[in-house]
Amino acid sequence: MTDTxxxxxxxxxxxxxVALLGTGIMGTGMARNTxxxxxxxxxxxxxxxxxxxxxxxxxxxxxxxxxVRGADVVVVMLMDADAVLDVLEQASPGLExxxxxxxxxxxxxxGTRRVAAWAAERGVALLDAPxxxxxxxxxxxxLVVLAAGPATAREKAxxxxxxxxxRTVEQGEVGEGxxxxxxxNNLVATLVEGIAESLVLAxxxxxxxxxxxxxxxxxxxxxxxVQLKGTxxxxxxxxxxxxxxxxxxxxxxxxxxxxTAAGVRLEVAEAVQRRFAAAVEAGQGGADLAAxxxxxx
Ligand SMILES: NC(=O)c1ccc[n+]([C@@H]2O[C@H](COP(=O)([O-])OP(=O)(O)OC[C@H]3O[C@@H](n4cnc5c(N)ncnc54)[C@H](OP(=O)(O)O)[C@@H]3O)[C@@H](O)[C@H]2O)c1
Numbered sequence: 001m002t003d004t005x006x007x008x009x010x011x012x013x014x015x016x017x018v019a020l021l022g023t024g025i026m027g028t029g030m031a032r033n034t035x036x037x038x039x040x041x042x043x044x045x046x047x048x049x050x051x052x053x054x055x056x057x058x059x060x061x062x063x064x065x066x067x068v069r070g071a072d073v074v075v076v077m078l079m080d081a082d083a084v085l086d087v088l089e090q091a092s093p094g095l096e097x098x099x100x101x102x103x104x105x106x107x108x109x110x111g112t113r114r115v116a117a118w119a120a121e122r123g124v125a126l127l128d129a130p131x132x133x134x135x136x137x138x139x140x141x142x143l144v145v146l147a148a149g150p151a152t153a154r155e156k157a158x159x160x161x162x163x164x165x166x167r168t169v170e171q172g173e174v175g176e177g178x179x180x181x182x183x184x185n186n187l188v189a190t191l192v193e194g195i196a197e198s199l200v201l202a203x204x205x206x207x208x209x210x211x212x213x214x215x216x217x218x219x220x221x222x223x224x225x226v227q228l229k230g231t232x233x234x235x236x237x238x239x240x241x242x243x244x245x246x247x248x249x250x251x252x253x254x255x256x257x258x259x260t261a262a263g264v265r266l267e268v269a270e271a272v273q274r275r276f277a278a279a280v281e282a283g284q285g286g287a288d289l290a291a292x293x294x295x296x297x
Pocket of ligand 1: 022023024025026027045046047048050077078079080082083086087104105106107131132133134135242243244247248251
């Protein structure tokens with residue numbers, strides 16, 4: 001548990017009871033940190049075997065409705081908007097009056113509009129709260145939460161956001177969190193593809209690609225991600241995914257769709273989208289997004 005960047009009010013928040021739907025790579029770490037913060041927790045996952053390792057810190061529910069019964073805050077961490085809507089619909093019979101749904105999956109502004117319509121129809125308070133950071137930050141409680149939605153919902157969810165995140169970037173209306181998330185993930189995707197192409201180019205020109213990482217090390221062009229992902233590419237240490245390529249491919253699709261809907265053309269993002277889609281097609285979807293490096297080109 002760590003600081004929040006800004007806090008909407010100074011009023012102390014009561015300890016909420018929490019349900020977390022989706023214990024994949026991200027949800028598992030978030031669940032552990034929620035429980036470690038002393039918040040009573042129930043988890044649910046479609047593949048129950050992935051939720052059971054959390055039984056030492058949380059109740060494991062059989063259904064989404066069972067998971068959310070009695071919960072003040074319902075955290076959703078699933079793959080895409082269709083999964084989120086499907087699972088929320090399944091959870092619906094158990095949702096308590098006044099419960100806040102904290103939607104943390106990456107689903108883009110359009111997916112968030114669909115979830116907001118669902119929430120409005122049922123009178124459920126919604127926080128649009130996607131997260132920055134991969135498996136490591138999720139396990140360490142060091143995500144950056146991009147929280148948009150009503151102040152009352154943010155206040156109720158605050159103990160959970162503080163448990164899973166190092167910082168919360170407070171925004172305004174539902175949809176703004178998901179928009180900011182896509183802008184940030186465009187940087188992630190284009191950076192990773194840029195690293196991969198620089199290493200491929202060095203090798204193609206007869207230069208040891210390790211020298212690319214050595215040459216930029218510590219300079220203005222360097223970034224922790226350049227060394228981390230560049231080294232993983234060169235060591236072919238790509239199978240233990242921090243951020244699976246299939247998820248990154250989904251995000252590049254959301255980025256290009258959102259840009260097109262907003263009337264701008266992102267030519268680099270479009271190229272990265274094609275590249276990631278081809279890498280998934282080549283069987284790299286379950287590997288880390290840095291596996292774009294080893295897919296044929
Ligand atoms: N990994 C990252 O670095 C990262 C960082 C920030 C945000 N995100 C976003 O966080 C979300 C989760 O990513 P992850 O990396 O944790 O992926 P993951 O490990 O593949 O987990 C995906 C989760 O979604 C569930 N799911 C998928 N389709 C479903 C459906 N139709 N119905 C019910 N459940 C379904 C999976 O259930 P099963 O276990 O049954 O398959 C699993 O719990 C994605 O939106 C991703 O873009 C990921």
